[in-house]
Amino acid sequence: MKYKHLLFIVILILILDQIIKIYVKTHFLIGDPGAVHLAGNWAQLCFIENEGMAFGMTIMDNPLGKVILTLFRLVAVTFGFFWVKKLVQKGYSKGLLICAALILAGAAGNLIDSMFYGLIFTESDFMQIAQVVSPGKGYGSFLHGKVVDMFYFPMVNTVWPQWVPFVGGHALRFFEPIFNLADAAISTGVITLLVFQKKFLANHQNSKTMQQPVVEPKDIVEGKA
Numbered sequence: 735m736k737y738k739h740l741l742f743i744v745i746l747i748l749i750l751d752q753i754i755k756i757y758v759k760t761h762f763l764i765g766d767p768g769a770v771h772l773a774g775n776w777a778q779l780c781f782i783e784n785e786g787m788a789f790g791m792t793i794m795d796n797p798l799g800k801v802i803l804t805l806f807r808l809v810a811v812t813f814g815f816f817w818v819k820k821l822v823q824k825g826y827s828k829g830l831l832i833c834a835a836l837i838l839a840g841a842a843g844n845l846i847d848s849m850f851y852g853l854i855f856t857e858s859d860f861m862q863i864a865q866v867v868s869p870g871k872g873y874g875s876f877l878h879g880k881v882v883d884m885f886y887f888p889m890v891n892t893v894w895p896q897w898v899p900f901v902g903g904h905a906l907r908f909f910e911p912i913f914n915l916a917d918a919a920i921s922t923g924v925i926t927l928l929v930f931q932k933k934f935l936a937n938h939q940n941s942k943t944m945q946q947p948v949v950e951p952k953d954i955v956e957g958k959a
Contacts, residue, residue, distance in 0.1 A: 737822045740835040747839035751915040752846065755882040759851075760866065762884075764858040776889040782912050783858060783880035804848040804877045811845050814838040829926070830934040836923030843916030844881050851879030883912045 762781035770779040785800055818834050852874025858864040864873075874880075890908040894901045913921075927934070 735822065735828045735831050737819050740818055740822065740831055743832065743835040744839040744842065747836070747915065747919050748843055748846070751839075751843040751919075754884065754915055755847065758884045759855060759858065759864050759882050761863065763860060763863060765860060775891065776887060778886040778888070779884050780886040780912055781858070782883050784883060785880060800848075801877050804845070804879075807841060807845040807848060811838065811842045814841060827934050829930060833923040833927045833934075836919040836926075840916040840918070840920030840923070843914070843919070847881040848879045849877055851882070852876070853879070881914070883914045883917070885914060885918070886912045 758779065758781050762779070764781050764783060766781060772778060814834075815838065818831070818838055821831055821834055851872070853869045853872045853876060854866055855864045855872050856862075856867055857873040887909045888907045890906060892906050894904050894906050896902040
């Protein structure tokens with residue numbers, strides 16, 4: 735698989751991710767309880783924002799932590815493009831390369847939010863929908879943007895039985911985190927790599943073996959090997 739094909743996958747995911755995020759950001763009230771239902775009650779669009787990593791996780795709840803996280807993403811994404819190109823040059827299997835492209839695209843998608851959304855959008859809250867503004871007139875500065883999430887899949891929404899220790903009587907929702915397309919791309923790439931890593935590596939080893947020249951006995955005798 736060629737590097738340009740992987741770049742196409744990355745760019746396609748980035749475009750789709752940003753189209754969805756910008757639409758949600760400019761059409762939804764944040765945390766709107768009247769979320770759009772895609773498939774009954776178990777698949778919804780519900781707009782939230784977060785300061786941290788995938789699925790709303792954070793590392794430091796302060797401006798410095800936000801800058802550190804964004805810079806880390808920038809370094810990781812920059813390195814990721816070289817990493818993917820190296821994998822192509824080494825002839826890894828198509829499945830592994832696609833997984834790498836998905837992870838890279840997801841990381842780059844959330845990086846765009848963190849770097850630029852604070853510059854070009856007004857604040858989103860429970861009362862007003864965000865507007866696109868001139869760069870520098872938004873709700874934050876460079877590197878201080880919030881990541882937009884919207885996909886919510888509470889496929890199980892019930893209550894733990896009373897007899898269950900510690901959690902009996904409490905709400906049980908699965909899958910509760912709200913995420914975006916970039917998060918989904920990262921998760922898909924990582925999970926697929928973990929499940930099929932042995933197969934991907936075996937295919938790579940087989941490919942290298944097939945590419946090695948066959949040494950004939952007469953070549954050894956004649957000193958050609």
